[in-house]
Amino acid sequence: MTVVLDEEDRVIAQSRLANDLQTVIVWLEPYRDAIVGVVVESTYNWYWLVDGLQAEGYDVRLANTSAIPQYEGLKYSDDHSDARWLARLLRLGLLPEGHIYPKEQRPVRDLVRKRSQLVRQRTAHILSIENLVIRNTGQRISANRVRRLTDEEVEILLPEPDLALAVKSNVAVMNCLEEQIELLEKTAQARIRLRQEFKNLLTVDGIGKILALTIMLETGDIKRFAKVGNYVSYCRCVKSVRLSNHKKKGKGNAKNGNKYLGWAFIEAAIHAIQYNDRVKRYYDRKAAKTKRVVALKAIAHKLARARYHMMSGGQPFDARRAFG
Numbered sequence: 001m002t003v004v005l006d007e008e009d010r011v012i013a014q015s016r017l018a019n020d021l022q023t024v025i026v027w028l029e030p031y032r033d034a035i036v037g038v039v040v041e042s043t044y045n046w047y048w049l050v051d052g053l054q055a056e057g058y059d060v061r062l063a064n065t066s067a068i069p070q071y072e073g074l075k076y077s078d079d080h081s082d083a084r085w086l087a088r089l090l091r092l093g094l095l096p097e098g099h100i101y102p103k104e105q106r107p108v109r110d111l112v113r114k115r116s117q118l119v120r121q122r123t124a125h126i127l128s129i130e131n132l133v134i135r136n137t138g139q140r141i142s143a144n145r146v147r148r149l150t151d152e153e154v155e156i157l158l159p160e161p162d163l164a165l166a167v168k169s170n171v172a173v174m175n176c177l178e179e180q181i182e183l184l185e186k187t188a189q190a191r192i193r194l195r196q197e198f199k200n201l202l203t204v205d206g207i208g209k210i211l212a213l214t215i216m217l218e219t220g221d222i223k224r225f226a227k228v229g230n231y232v233s234y235c236r237c238v239k240s241v242r243l244s245n246h247k248k249k250g251k252g253n254a255k256n257g258n259k260y261l262g263w264a265f266i267e268a269a270i271h272a273i274q275y276n277d278r279v280k281r282y283y284d285r286k287a288a289k290t291k292r293v294v295a296l297k298a299i300a301h302k303l304a305r306a307r308y309h310m311m312s313g314g315q316p317f318d319a320r321r322a323f324g
Helices: 021-034 047-055 079-092 103-137 151-157 161-191 196-203 209-219 228-234 259-275 277-289 292-313 319-323
Strands: 002-005 011-015 038-041 060-063 241-244 247-251
Touching: 002 021, 002 079, 011 021, 011 079, 021 047, 038 047, 038 079, 047 060, 047 103, 060 079, 103 161, 103 209, 103 259, 151 161, 161 209, 196 209, 196 292, 209 259, 228 292, 259 277, 259 292, 277 292, 277 319, 292 319
Parallel strands: 038 060
Antiparallel strands: 002 011, 241 247
């Protein structure tokens, strides 16, 4: 739904337009000289519209829909009323805005996102093989061994033909994913280099170039986060809960923030536990008192805070300051 309002919030024009850039541009043309700004709702498919309108010279703002307060006096709302409300918030200077990620960096960021998706799929196949083996033989098999399995080893491990075929199919897909992940990693590293303020990420135990690139591309300009708490929240490393007088009164939107950064910091926490004794001791202490996943998220939280200061202050990682 597209709406044009005047300075007194009167509707000058409104229409439901097709998702076609040229259609939108032609419809806006009669009002071009009078238009102060254009609000685009932050949905999954806004790239083409924002890029196209910016290329035409419009001042485009991306509305952060999760932070927009609804007008409580409305008894009924639809696309028309939502569009008018966004336009009014822009006129009043009250529009909560989302970040318009630089167009030229989006392709390589999406390439790295695809890599993380394939990594998760590969992990799912590894876990599936481990479950099949332990369920049918009572033996545990490590992830490293799973990734080296041959057809002959599978047949020895699982003599039952149907079970062997099930595992072989997992192995075949896992190997295919491995090839594609390696290709995406090589391509991403050839396309972009770590910016200076992100190079200190490589001083963290267990953080390699690809994970550092992921954090850099998903973070963008670190200066857009006023405080460390804003960044950690964006990384989904804090609880989404409402408290009053130290009592829980409800939950917020747990999906607020960047899910790719959330995944990256969990991966970083897993690797940090493996490669840093101080982090491992902290994890063991936390895991003894609470659930292991909670302990893992606590490490992710600390790493996100440390990396904010590293990226904004240019300091190397100091595990003693982060983990005592």
